Amino acid sequence: MADTAALENSKKIQTLRKSPASILGTAFETGSVAGTVELREVPFLTMAGLRVDPASDAGRRLGTLTGGLPSASGDVCTGGDTAVLWLGPSEFMLVASADSHESLGGDLPGALFEALAGGEGQVVDLSANRTTFELSGPRARSVLEKGCSLDLHPRVFKAGTALSTEIGGIPAILWKTTEESYRIFPRASFAEFLGRWLLDAMREYASPEVP
Template structure:
C-alpha cells in the first residue's frame, strides 16, 4: 500500500482504554460521581496585550470576551475562554475547530502582536461531576474547593494528585469540573481518580 492510498488510522484519545472503567465507576456510584473523558477538545493558547486593540477585536471574532479577572472563565455557545495569566488565555472549543479558531483570532488581531498556538494535542479533558465531585477532587488538590472559594466560572492552574492540571468549575447546572491534564499523565490521573472514588463506588 502506497502513501497515497494508505488510510489514516482513526485518532485514539489518551483515555480510550479507560472509558469502560470510568463508565463502570459512574454507574457504581449511583450518581454520586460522574467520570468521563471529553476527548479531542480544541485548545488554543492566546497571548496578547490586554490593553491593546486586539483584545476587543478577538472577542468580537470569537463571540465572547476574553476574561480579564484572574482565574475566571467566560463561556458563549460552544466556546470557553480561560484566564491563565495577565496576557494569556486558553480558548477551548469543540473537536475539530482548531484551524477555524486560529484563523479567526489571527484575522481579528490584524497587525497587533499576538501569539496563537494550537495546544490541543498536549492535553485531554476529564469530566468530574456529580454531588461528590468536589469531595473527590479535594482528596488530591491543594485548593480550597468550597463553592464560596472556587465557585462555578472559576479556573486555576494547580495540581491534582501531584499532576499539573488546569481545573475549571463549569458554570452550567450540575456540569461539574473539567480537569485538563497533559496526555502523558492522563492514565496516571485516571487511576488516581478511580481509586479516590472508591468510597462511593465500592
C-alpha cells in the same frame, strides 16, 4: 469535489485518532456511580493558547471573536460553545467544540490567527496538548479534595471559576462548570496517570456502605 475530499479526510481523521485516556474508557464507565460521582473523558476539544494584551487592538479583536477575554484570576468568558480561561494577565486558554477545529472542517484556529492580524500577540493550537476529564455528581468535590490544594468550598471556588493547580500531584487546569461538575485539563502525557488517580479516589463511593 474539494468539499467531498475534505469531508472524507475529516472522517478518516476521526476514525484514526486516539484520545490520551482512551485506554480508560471502560474503567471510567464501571468506576462511575450514577447519582453520586461520574467520570468521563471529553476528547478532542479544540484548544488554543492566547498571549495578548487584552487592551490592545489585537486583544479586542480576539475578544470579539471568542466572546471576551477574562480580566482576573479564575475568570472565564463564554460565548456560544467557546470558553476562554484566564491563566495570567496576558495569557489565556481557549476551549471550543471538537468540530470547530480546521482538521474537521471548522475555521476557529484560522480565524484566531487572522484576528491577531500581525499585532503583538501569539496564538498556539494546543488541541493535542491536553485532554479533558469531566467529573460530576454530589461527591465530585470530595474526590478532588483528596489531592487538590485549592479550597474547593463553594463559598470560595464558585461555578464559572477556573484555576491552575495540581491534582494527585499532576499539574492541571480545573474549571468548575456547575455546582456539581468540573472539567479537568491535564497534559496528554499525564492523562492516564491522573485518570487512574481519580478512579482510585472515587472507589469508596462505589461501596454500598457509603450513603
